[in-house]
Amino acid sequence: MFSYMSTTLVGHVGNNPDLRYTQAGKAVCNFSLAVNLRRGEGKEIVRWFRVACWEQLAETANQYIKKGDPVMVVAGDISASAYAGSDGKPAAGLEVTARQLVFLRSKGETETESEGWSDDGNQGDIPF
Numbered sequence: 085m086f087s088y089m090s091t092t093l094v095g096h097v098g099n100n101p102d103l104r105y106t107q108a109g110k111a112v113c114n115f116s117l118a119v120n121l122r123r124g125e126g127k128e129i130v131r132w133f134r135v136a137c138w139e140q141l142a143e144t145a146n147q148y149i150k151k152g153d154p155v156m157v158v159a160g161d162i163s164a165s166a167y168a169g170s171d172g173k174p175a176a177g178l179e180v181t182a183r184q185l186v187f188l189r190s191k192g193e194t195e196t197e198s199e200g201w202s203d204d205g206n207q208g209d210i211p212f
Contacts, residue, residue, distance in 0.1 A: 089162070091160075093133060093159065094154070094157075095155070096153065097155060099151055113141075113143070115149065117134075117157060118132055131178070135180055141182060144185070149185070155187055156186040159181055161180065162179070162181075
């Protein structure tokens with residue numbers, strides 16, 4: 085039986101990307117993403133996700149995104165992890181592995197329109 089999972093997140097980058105390399109030489113780039121959810125009148129909840137990009141997508145993310153940038157992340161894997169918060173209380177986090185990034189800057193903020201990149205290094209179109 086075939087199975088497939090995809091998650092699409094649209095939000096703002098919470099910190100500048102952190103590019104590292106594994107011992108095998110594979111690039112991995114991590115950053116946080118804040119997604120604002122509206123709940124009722126005047127109520128807004130922020131959900132934070134930890135995003136990991138690999139190989140060419142990691143290099144692209146590190147080169148083009150910065151804190152505060154609006155992006156769309158298409159993720160193929162999502163997981164939850166438990167940890168102790170800065171106050172020592174138990175906390176949980178959501179982590180996604182990006183398959184594709186779409187940069188959602190307005191025309192006034194960049195020389196070209198929004199650009200999209202997938203983990204195969206090909207530039208893609210905005211899907212809407």
